[in-house]
Amino acid sequence: MKWLSKTYVGLIMAFLYLPIFVLIVFSFNQSRSRGAWTGFTFSWYQKLFTNDAILQSLANTLIIAVVSSVVATLVGTLAAIGIANMKHWSRGIIMNITYMPVINPEIVMGVSLMLLFVWLKTFGVNIEFGFTTLIIAHTTFCLPYVILNVLPKLRQIDTYIYEAAQDLGCSPVSAFFKVVVPEIMPGIVSGFLMAFTYSLDDFIISYFVSGSTSQTLPITIYSMTRRKVSPEINALSTILFVVVLTVLLVVNLHAIRKERELRTKARARA
Numbered sequence: 001m002k003w004l005s006k007t008y009v010g011l012i013m014a015f016l017y018l019p020i021f022v023l024i025v026f027s028f029n030q031s032r033s034r035g036a037w038t039g040f041t042f043s044w045y046q047k048l049f050t051n052d053a054i055l056q057s058l059a060n061t062l063i064i065a066v067v068s069s070v071v072a073t074l075v076g077t078l079a080a081i082g083i084a085n086m087k088h089w090s091r092g093i094i095m096n097i098t099y100m101p102v103i104n105p106e107i108v109m110g111v112s113l114m115l116l117f118v119w120l121k122t123f124g125v126n127i128e129f130g131f132t133t134l135i136i137a138h139t140t141f142c143l144p145y146v147i148l149n150v151l152p153k154l155r156q157i158d159t160y161i162y163e164a165a166q167d168l169g170c171s172p173v174s175a176f177f178k179v180v181v182p183e184i185m186p187g188i189v190s191g192f193l194m195a196f197t198y199s200l201d202d203f204i205i206s207y208f209v210s211g212s213t214s215q216t217l218p219i220t221i222y223s224m225t226r227r228k229v230s231p232e233i234n235a236l237s238t239i240l241f242v243v244v245l246t247v248l249l250v251v252n253l254h255a256i257r258k259e260r261e262l263r264t265k266a267r268a269r270a
Contacts, residue, residue: 024238024241028040044230044232060214064135064199072142072145073191073192075139075143079147081154084151102148106202106205110206113136130213131211133210143195149194152187157180165178
């Protein structure tokens with residue numbers, strides 16, 4: 001039955017990646033048509049880098065994604081440490097609250113955040129819709145993913161190592177950065193990458209909390225779909241796909257190399 005399992009996996013991979021392959025191919029098409037190949041060209045990539053609206057939206061998206069991911073990673077890591085040290089019943093309550101933004105429909109989250117920012121104005125907290133509201137919103141929905149990535153790593157730590165570091169002269173803060181942080185670093189990195197990816201990809205929540213001068217790339221693309229989509233979007237999507245794929249390959253190759261080094265050291269000790 002190996003052929004059947006291989007065929008099944010092949011069909012799934014084709015279903016997932018064939019549309020992306022078609023998008024990449026037609027980003028080099030001379031014609032605007034998405035149904036006929038008329039020749040190879042780089043003109044859409046050249047036009048992409050002269051399209052101020054798309055480039056500004058891309059810059060907005062990257063700035064918001066980086067800032068919100070960094071803040072969510074810092075706050076989420078500290079929150080995960082606090083949750084890990086809670087009692088069982090209180091930890092269960094906090095974890096259920098943490099899961100709510102994950103399982104909650106994004107449209108509910110987007111509308112509720114929009115209403116929150118409007119409601120705050122009645123108390124004199126005048127938050128204009130734009131970068132500030134986008135960063136707050138993105139940090140809010142990215143936070144649970146960081147917590148859920150860091151917590152498993154915290155559970156794997158041997159608490160005696162932290163105590164041993166203090167016995168050997170480290171202060172609690174020094175022991176935390178020298179012992180705990182290196183142990184949970186894979187979870188922190190995974191949480192950051194997941195938060196960054198979700199922030200880049202978000203449309204629904206951003207649509208409700210963005211301003212007229214701070215539109216993200218998904219919102220700009222959506223506004224363009226009301227008319228005929230320009231092949232410049234194909235070019236931009238291709239660049240984003242290649243960048244994300246490269247980052248994933250680098251991270252995975254680094255993890256594989258590190259695992260091999262650990263295995264080599266373990267064999268040498270044995």
